[in-house]
Amino acid sequence: MSAQTGGAAARPRIWNDPFWRGLMLQGALLAAVVALTWFVAGNAVDNMHKRNIPTDFAFWSNPASFDISQTLIPYSATSPNSQVFWVGLLNTLLVAALGVILATLLGFAAGAARLSASWLVARLAGFYIEGVRNVPLLLQIIFWYNVVLAALPDPRGAVALGGVVFLTKRGLFLAAPVARPGFSAVWIALGVGMAATFAFRAFAARRQRETGMSAPVGAVAAALIVAFPLIVYVAAGQPLDFDIPKLRGFNFVGGMKLSPEFAALLFALTLYTGAFIAEIVRSGILAVAKGQSEAAAALGLRPAQTRKLIVMPQAMRVIVPPLINQYLNLTKNSTLAVAIGYPDLFNVFAGTTLNNTGAAVQIVFMTMAVYLIISLVTSGVMNAYNARMSPRER
Amino acid sequence: MSAPAFVRSASAPDLPPPVPTAGPMTFVRRRLFAGPAATVFTLLAIAFLIWAAPPVARFLFVDAVWSAPDGGACRAPGAGACWAYIWRKAPYFVYGSYPLDARWRVDIVLAVGAALIAWLAARRAPGRAIAAALLFVAYPICAVVLLYGQAGLGLPVVPTDLWGGVLVTLIMAISGIVLSLPAGVLLALGRRSKLPIVRALSVGFIEVIRGVPMITVLFMANLMLPLFVPESWSPDRLLRPLIGVALFASAYMAEVVRGGLQAIPNGQFEGAMALGLTYPQRMRLVILPQALTIVIPGIVNSFIALFKDTTLVAIVGIFDFLRTVDTARLDPQWAGPTITATGYVFAALFYFVFCFGMSRYSIAMERDLARGVSN
Known part of the structure; x- marks a missing residue:
C-alpha cells in the first residue's frame, strides 16, 4: 500500500496527468482532422480526374463567353473569367452599399416610430417589423420581383413620378444628372462648406465648455453645407443638366436604368x-435608463435636446455592434440575388462561371473566401470601434 | 355685527369634473393626439391606412375567388386573390410529389412530430425529458424508415426526389436543429476549452461558417460533397443540402450555447471540481443543464432563423414548401394574373404563423426564466 502511494502519488499515471492527457487528446484530434483532410483531398483529386474536372486555376484567364446584364467596369463575353469575378464583386458591393444606407435610414425611422407617442404610428411600425421579420427573405425577393415589379406597366404606359422617374416592368428609369464644365465649383463650395462646419463645430464646443454659451450649430451647418453650394450653383449658371429618359419605340432611352432584378433585390x-x-x-x-431622461428634464433640457444629447449617445453604444452585424447579414443575404438573376458575385461567378468551367472546388472556396474576408475585416473594424466607444471605467 | 369678510357665506362654484383617465376619448387624446408632432404623425398614419387598406382588403377578401374548379373564375378581370387555387393545390404544397397511396406515412410522421413538439414545448407538461429523448433520438430514425420505406416491413421505397412541400421544409428544419444542437454544444465547449488545438479548430469552424453566406455552404454541400467521398458513398440528393443546413446551423448554435456557458458563474465550475467530478461529469451534471436552460429562448430563436433559411434549399433544386408554391403558379390550368400573388401571400402567411408563434413562445419562456420558474 505504502509502496504504491509513495511512487505513484508523486507522479500520477500518464492518463491522469492533465498535461499529458490534454496533449494526447489534442494529438488524437489533430490526427483525425489531418486524416479526414487527407481522405477528402485524395477523393476530391481522384473524382475530379475521373470526371475531367479541372483541378488548377487555368480557368481564371480563359474567356468567359457569356454576357452580364449589369457591369460597372468594362466587360464583354470575350473577357477572362477573372473579369467576371470583379464585375460580380462590384455588383455585390453596389447592392450591399446602397442596401446598408437605405436599411439604416429605414431602420432608425421604423425603430423610432415603434416608440412613437402616436399609438397608431407605433402599431403600424410594429406591423411592418413583425410582418417582415417573420417571412423568409427569399420569399420577399421573389415577391417583389414576380408580383410587384412584374405588375408594372410596359414602358409605353409607364408610371411617371414627377416626370423624372418612370416605373416600368423593364426596370426603373431615372433622370441622370450630367455635369457641365462649371460644376466643379459646386464640389469645391461643398468641400469648403463642410470644412467650415467642422471648424465652427469645434469652436462652438470650445466656447460652450469655457463660457457656457451655446451656438446654433445646426443652422450654421445647414447654411454652409446646403445653402452655400446652392448659391454657388446658381451663381455659376446652374451647370447641371438632367438627362431625362425618353420613350423611343418600345423602351426608354437615356437617363439611368435600374434593372428590375436590382430594384427587387434592393x-x-x-x-x-x-x-x-x-x-x-x-x-x-429602451436600454438607456429612464433616470437619464428624467434627470435631463430636471436640468431643463427640452425633449429634442434630451434625445440628441443624452439618450442617443448612450443608445448608440448598444446599437452599433448588432447594427454592424446586420450590415454583414445584408451583404451575405445579397447572394440570394441568384434566385432572380441579379448578376452579383455569387450568381455570375459561383453560378455561371462554375457551370461553364466545372471548377467547383476552386470557385466555391474563392467565393467563400471573399465573403469571409469582408466579414473578418468588418468585425475587426467593429472591435476597434467597441474598444474606443466603451465607457472608461476606473 | 356683520360676519367677518373672510368667512365664506355662499358655497364655492363647482369645479369642473376631473379629466377622465379611462375610456375611449382619453385614449384618443393621450395616445393619438398628444402634442403637435404626434397629431401630425397620427394623421399621416390615418391617411396611409385610407390609401393602402381598402385595396388590400378588396384583393384578399372582397374580390377573392373562394371556390372554383379551375383558373377560369380567377382570370376574370377584377378578380382578387384566388383562394380556390390554394385549396386545390394544398396536397401538393404539403406532400410534393409523394405517391398518393403512401401519403398516410407522411401524415403519421407529421402528426407524431407535432405531438412530440407540443409535449416538449408545453411549459408545465410532465416527463419532458422523455419527450426530448423521443424527439431527438427515436423519432428521427422512425421517421426516416417510415418516409423512405423498408421493403422488409412491407413499405415500398419512396425515392427522395418525390418528397416535397411542407414535408421537406419540416425535415430540413427539424433535422437541422436535432443535428446542430449536439454539434453546437461540442463546438461551444471546444471554444471555451483550455486546450489550444481544440480551441483553434472550434473557433476556426465557427467563424468560417458564420462568415460566409448560407447559400455558399449549401453549394459546397451540393456540389463538393460528392467529390469529397468515394463515388459509391455519394450522398443522396436530399441528404446533401441537409448536411449543409446542419453544418451551418451548428456554428450558430455553438454561439448561442457559448452565451449560456458564459452566464454560468465560476463558482459552479469550481464547486463541481471541488466535488471531484471529472470534466465530462462536470459538464453533463452541473454546467450544461443550467447553461442549456438559460439559452432555450436563444435556441428557439435560432430555430426560427433556421426555419426561414430552409427556403434556400430551393435554390439548389430541392422542392421545399416555397419551391412547390413557386412551381405550382406555372400550372397552365390555373395560371393567371393573380395566381402568383395568391401563392406568395399564402406562403408568407404560413411562414409568419410558424415564426411569429415561435417568437411569442420564446418571449414567454424568457419571462418565465426571468421569474425563476423552473423548466
Whole structure:
C-alpha cells in the first residue's frame, strides 16, 4: 500500500496527468482532422480526374463567353473569367452599399416610430417589423420581383413620378444628372462648406465648455453645407443638366436604368434588414435608463435636446455592434440575388462561371473566401470601434 | 355685527369634473393626439391606412375567388386573390410529389412530430425529458424508415426526389436543429476549452461558417460533397443540402450555447471540481443543464432563423414548401394574373404563423426564466 502511494502519488499515471492527457487528446484530434483532410483531398483529386474536372486555376484567364446584364467596369463575353469575378464583386458591393444606407435610414425611422407617442404610428411600425421579420427573405425577393415589379406597366404606359422617374416592368428609369464644365465649383463650395462646419463645430464646443454659451450649430451647418453650394450653383449658371429618359419605340432611352432584378433585390434587402435594425434601435433606446431622461428634464433640457444629447449617445453604444452585424447579414443575404438573376458575385461567378468551367472546388472556396474576408475585416473594424466607444471605467 | 369678510357665506362654484383617465376619448387624446408632432404623425398614419387598406382588403377578401374548379373564375378581370387555387393545390404544397397511396406515412410522421413538439414545448407538461429523448433520438430514425420505406416491413421505397412541400421544409428544419444542437454544444465547449488545438479548430469552424453566406455552404454541400467521398458513398440528393443546413446551423448554435456557458458563474465550475467530478461529469451534471436552460429562448430563436433559411434549399433544386408554391403558379390550368400573388401571400402567411408563434413562445419562456420558474 505504502509502496504504491509513495511512487505513484508523486507522479500520477500518464492518463491522469492533465498535461499529458490534454496533449494526447489534442494529438488524437489533430490526427483525425489531418486524416479526414487527407481522405477528402485524395477523393476530391481522384473524382475530379475521373470526371475531367479541372483541378488548377487555368480557368481564371480563359474567356468567359457569356454576357452580364449589369457591369460597372468594362466587360464583354470575350473577357477572362477573372473579369467576371470583379464585375460580380462590384455588383455585390453596389447592392450591399446602397442596401446598408437605405436599411439604416429605414431602420432608425421604423425603430423610432415603434416608440412613437402616436399609438397608431407605433402599431403600424410594429406591423411592418413583425410582418417582415417573420417571412423568409427569399420569399420577399421573389415577391417583389414576380408580383410587384412584374405588375408594372410596359414602358409605353409607364408610371411617371414627377416626370423624372418612370416605373416600368423593364426596370426603373431615372433622370441622370450630367455635369457641365462649371460644376466643379459646386464640389469645391461643398468641400469648403463642410470644412467650415467642422471648424465652427469645434469652436462652438470650445466656447460652450469655457463660457457656457451655446451656438446654433445646426443652422450654421445647414447654411454652409446646403445653402452655400446652392448659391454657388446658381451663381455659376446652374451647370447641371438632367438627362431625362425618353420613350423611343418600345423602351426608354437615356437617363439611368435600374434593372428590375436590382430594384427587387434592393427593395427586399432594405425592407428585411430595416426591420431587424428597427428592433435593434428600439432595444438600444429602451436600454438607456429612464433616470437619464428624467434627470435631463430636471436640468431643463427640452425633449429634442434630451434625445440628441443624452439618450442617443448612450443608445448608440448598444446599437452599433448588432447594427454592424446586420450590415454583414445584408451583404451575405445579397447572394440570394441568384434566385432572380441579379448578376452579383455569387450568381455570375459561383453560378455561371462554375457551370461553364466545372471548377467547383476552386470557385466555391474563392467565393467563400471573399465573403469571409469582408466579414473578418468588418468585425475587426467593429472591435476597434467597441474598444474606443466603451465607457472608461476606473 | 356683520360676519367677518373672510368667512365664506355662499358655497364655492363647482369645479369642473376631473379629466377622465379611462375610456375611449382619453385614449384618443393621450395616445393619438398628444402634442403637435404626434397629431401630425397620427394623421399621416390615418391617411396611409385610407390609401393602402381598402385595396388590400378588396384583393384578399372582397374580390377573392373562394371556390372554383379551375383558373377560369380567377382570370376574370377584377378578380382578387384566388383562394380556390390554394385549396386545390394544398396536397401538393404539403406532400410534393409523394405517391398518393403512401401519403398516410407522411401524415403519421407529421402528426407524431407535432405531438412530440407540443409535449416538449408545453411549459408545465410532465416527463419532458422523455419527450426530448423521443424527439431527438427515436423519432428521427422512425421517421426516416417510415418516409423512405423498408421493403422488409412491407413499405415500398419512396425515392427522395418525390418528397416535397411542407414535408421537406419540416425535415430540413427539424433535422437541422436535432443535428446542430449536439454539434453546437461540442463546438461551444471546444471554444471555451483550455486546450489550444481544440480551441483553434472550434473557433476556426465557427467563424468560417458564420462568415460566409448560407447559400455558399449549401453549394459546397451540393456540389463538393460528392467529390469529397468515394463515388459509391455519394450522398443522396436530399441528404446533401441537409448536411449543409446542419453544418451551418451548428456554428450558430455553438454561439448561442457559448452565451449560456458564459452566464454560468465560476463558482459552479469550481464547486463541481471541488466535488471531484471529472470534466465530462462536470459538464453533463452541473454546467450544461443550467447553461442549456438559460439559452432555450436563444435556441428557439435560432430555430426560427433556421426555419426561414430552409427556403434556400430551393435554390439548389430541392422542392421545399416555397419551391412547390413557386412551381405550382406555372400550372397552365390555373395560371393567371393573380395566381402568383395568391401563392406568395399564402406562403408568407404560413411562414409568419410558424415564426411569429415561435417568437411569442420564446418571449414567454424568457419571462418565465426571468421569474425563476423552473423548466
